Amino acid sequence: MNTMVIPDPNTARAIPGATTATPIPNINIGQEYDQRYAEADVHYEGFEKLADFFGRNMPVHRHDRFFQVHLVMSGVVRVYLDDRLYVVEGPMFFVTPPTIPHAFVTETGSTGHVLTVRQQLVWSHFEGMQAGSLRGCIDQPLCVALDREAHSSQELMTLFALIATEFADVQRSGRELALITLTRLLFVHLLRYADQNQPAQATRKDEIGIFHRFNELIEAHYQEHWTLDRYAGKLNISESRLNDICRRLSDLPSKRLVHDRVVQEAKRLLMFTDHSVTEIAYTLGFNDPAYFARFFRRATSMTASGYRQREAI
Secondary structure: OOOOEOOOHHHOOOOOOOOOOOOOOEOOHHHHOOHHHOOOOEEEEEHHHHHHHHOOEEEEEEOOOEEEEEEEOOOEEEEEEOOEEEEEEOOEEEEEOOOOOEEEEEOOOOOEEEEEEEHHHHHHHHOOOOOOOHHHHOOOOEEEEOOOOOHHHHHHHHHHHHHHHHHHOOOOOOHHHHHHHHHHHHHHHHHOOHHHOOOOEOOOHHHHHHHHHHHHHHHHHHHHOOOHHHHHHHOOOOHHHHHHHHHHHHOOOHHHHHHHHHHHHHHHHHHHOOOOHHHHHHHOOOOOHHHHHHHHHHHHOOOHHHHHHHHHO
16 A cells, blocks of 8 residues: 655656656645545644554655644654754644655654645635735744743644644534634744744755655565665665665664564554455565564564554554
């Protein structure tokens, strides 16, 4: 199962450092994650649930015609907004305007909120405002560290909690109006932080390009169980340099990134299909289902069937 949808090549951008122009995947949350809300102006989900579905190492992608806001409450977050790298300790948030390519890596156990908002809803709220006001900030990516004890941070977290409550209760009277009103108020609060945008980390564009290209190759070949040497050869670098780049940019070894993608797909198949564990093992390229069972347990500290039972509750 593949959640990435390749956009029209006419709208694609080249990834920095890549040897060929590669379309940046467009992810529509409403269509690919929660089809009940494919036409909704506002979509909310807990960060940990999306991380289970898409993985905590989220390769470069974009959200055409949608703004997205991540509020991460704890752990170190590595965020790539276009070609800039930010390393921020939670609580923090980052805002990605439509078409801005971005990627991020979060730590296991990180919790928070993810809000996806149709661009027209945001733009219509700020149209008519004078230059130099909040209107001038809405098309710029933001990455901001929060002071957990500050009153402004508490307000932000309260707004996310209210949005989560409204979104969960589909029978609540006035739910749609409440969601739109709370979302607009949230964006006012977010844009007030524009002058607190974090400084980008010094990094080399060619290494970011290699890292993104490596993630693309993983996406294309993880079921074939390529060796790290084969991945490195495809990138025209040594295996040791590949591992060094991955550790520097994601704080994870290259082997872990490959294994995480396999585990992510295994979790999704366990959650969203009725395939047996043996069928899933073969789907993921394992010749021996017993080896897959051991691999999954080492990675998650749970059996595959135990994970399925837990998620079904």
